[in-house]
Amino acid sequence: MFKRPASIRARLLAWIGLPFTALALLALASSHLLLTRQINDTFDDMLLNAAKRLERRIYTVDGELHINMHYFSVSTLGSRGQGKIFYRIREVGGPMIAGFPGLGDAPGHLEKPRFFDVAYAGNDLRAVAFTFPFERSRQRTEIEVIVAESKEARYILANEFMLTLSGLMAVGGLLAITLALLAIYFAFAPLNAVGQALRQRSPNDLHPIKGEAPREIQPLIASINQLMQRIRRSIESTQQLNADVSHQLRTPISELRALTELSLKASQEPETRANLAEMRRIAEHASHTVQQLLKYAKTRSELLDDTRLEALDLTEICQLACTQTATGIYQKNQELAFDMAPGQAYQVLGDPIMLLWLIVNLIENASVHAGGQVPYRGSIDLALAREGDAVVLTVSDRGTGVSEATLSRLTERFYRDNPHAPGSGLGLAIVEQIATAHTATLHLANRPGGGFRVAVAFPALRESLPDAPSRAS
Known part of the structure; x- marks a missing residue:
């Protein structure tokens, strides 16, 4: 120890x-x-x-x-x-x-x-x-x-003399300790101010610490500024690497998929067509995995710049996600339902692209894995609700659910509870990262009546809370 x-x-x-x-x-x-x-x-x-x-x-x-x-x-x-x-x-x-x-x-x-x-x-x-x-x-x-x-x-x-003298020394000692504590408090006040300023910052705010400080702590502030500069450069390098990987991998995989499609149309031999179909499946899986990996890399909380977050209505994001996924959902003989209270505002502070990825991943995860070993033919329910000072997004299905023993592992990278269904094992990991970046709470649970339920509770904007004064007031 x-x-x-x-x-x-x-x-x-x-x-x-x-x-x-x-x-x-x-x-x-x-x-x-x-x-x-x-x-x-x-x-x-x-x-x-x-x-x-x-x-x-x-x-x-x-x-x-x-x-x-x-x-x-x-x-x-x-x-x-x-x-x-x-x-x-x-x-x-x-x-x-x-x-x-x-x-x-x-x-x-x-x-x-x-x-x-x-x-x-x-x-x-x-x-x-x-x-x-x-x-x-x-x-x-x-x-x-x-x-x-x-x-x-x-x-x-x-004894009376010593008792009196001891009392005087005790009072003097307490006074000295009090003065020492006050002196230490005021001596550490600049350090506490720097620490408070850093705690109030966004995790992604890597700007240098500015302001006057005593000479004794100026070397510490300079070291912190140098460290934040190195971290900022590292993040910029990571972002550039993500962009390079996105360009270098997606293009050849897309070309491979197109070539496989053309070969399937041109070939009539059953064995060759079977091999080409398997190649197409592998290319599609590789393309999906690359896209998920890039999303996972881009949704890291330290890469999110809080200064670029904006006030969003989750209703619009949910409608857009339903529009993007509806075709694939209906092709699998599944249903997609969106439920919300009419006239209710569901405003949160967030990144629209990341929030869209979060909702799409939850819908696709339910579509692919809700049936377990057999294709799912039921409904996928998307809902928005207000619970106190939070906006709660819920995506649920009526499928087989998951084992209680594996609930805590579902957000691990590359972990797949259902190996019979296609996937990269990154969907819920991406969801967790986006929720963390937006200071939201992720909750995974089986539904009492059967099926699986994912709830994400976002902090509601102050302007959207009931009885809260508006910005114009």
């Missing part, structure tokens, strides 16, 4: 979005480290200030140390009522004055305040410890103070 290539828009978004995302993640990680450090330093300073306030509350009574806690409570500005405070005050080398005896000691010596992490009563704490001198009964002693605070407030504050 081939991997579907990514669009240029997706690649640009990836090149813009991925570095931005990487930088945003790096910025978040750096911000988290810096904010955590700054928050910890701020909380440590407040914790130390809270611990030093205890220093001023120690006093002596009859030589014993006491602490005044009536008008003082140990707290920090950052706890916001969410943390827990533990403390311990004791005389160095002596008894504890107040606090929690199980609170762990600080590591190392306390020449200066020391911050450390400690666990107590299932809490993860940040603690500060320091010592200060104290006069007791004219004796100098050292007092050790440890104040510890749980880390919930630090975590909550850091």
Whole structure:
């Protein structure tokens, strides 16, 4: 399986979005480290200030140390009522004055305040410890103070900062992506305009693309114009080849048929006449095949110039087709009926010669193949009808029909469902090409009561639709 290539828009978004995302993640990680450090330093300073306030509350009574806690409570500005405070005050080398005896000691010596992490009563704490001198009964002693605070407030504050920062970055990212999409849209606008102009063109419009365009896409436009010029030359060569083939093949085949007819009139020997009759049949088949091949080549949709299409009334085309085929139809003891609603317009946009070929091919196809292995002796019905915004041409017979398994193959070149009848196998292939060139829909089906039915739905001209304003209005 081939991997579907990514669009240029997706690649640009990836090149813009991925570095931005990487930088945003790096910025978040750096911000988290810096904010955590700054928050910890701020909380440590407040914790130390809270611990030093205890220093001023120690006093002596009859030589014993006491602490005044009536008008003082140990707290920090950052706890916001969410943390827990533990403390311990004791005389160095002596008894504890107040606090929690199980609170762990600080590591190392306390020449200066020391911050450390400690666990107590299932809490993860940040603690500060320091010592200060104290006069007791004219004796100098050292007092050790440890104040510890749980880390919930630090975590909550850091998380709030990071959440706010992440939200701002997310908004900035969305804004950047929006601006990138707008920039990409406006950058691709000239390409989209060229693509829209090409999509609105007829498949046969091979004129160069004109108009101002940014320098970046001018080489692309030049390449497209060169390609269309080569295609136009190829089509012109094909059309010229068709004309040459038409002249070079039809003339000798016609001469061969005429010579065969003269020989048949001059010869009386049965064997010779049988051979000449077979030659005449082969020449007629070759002539018919050449004509069908030329029609097939000329009806290719890419050879049809939409600018030369004209408004036509299918009624007139159908009447002309009936006139051309009526003699052959009646000679085979068949009937040809044309049905249409009186006073109804059946106008379509098309090429009159191609549409005539289409109708004649459908009538002749029904005449030759409707009976299957035996000659057909029934009626061939030609009808025009309006179905919504479409003009539907129907050609049907009351013959044997075709196998349901072969319906989808009837428009293949040189495929013949009935090998017992003469033909080139190109009739319905030509019909399909002409229908495609006129943006019509071809539908092949067996009739419920027996026989075969071909329906071609053409887009109706706007002027011919009911209640549509005319060009003069």
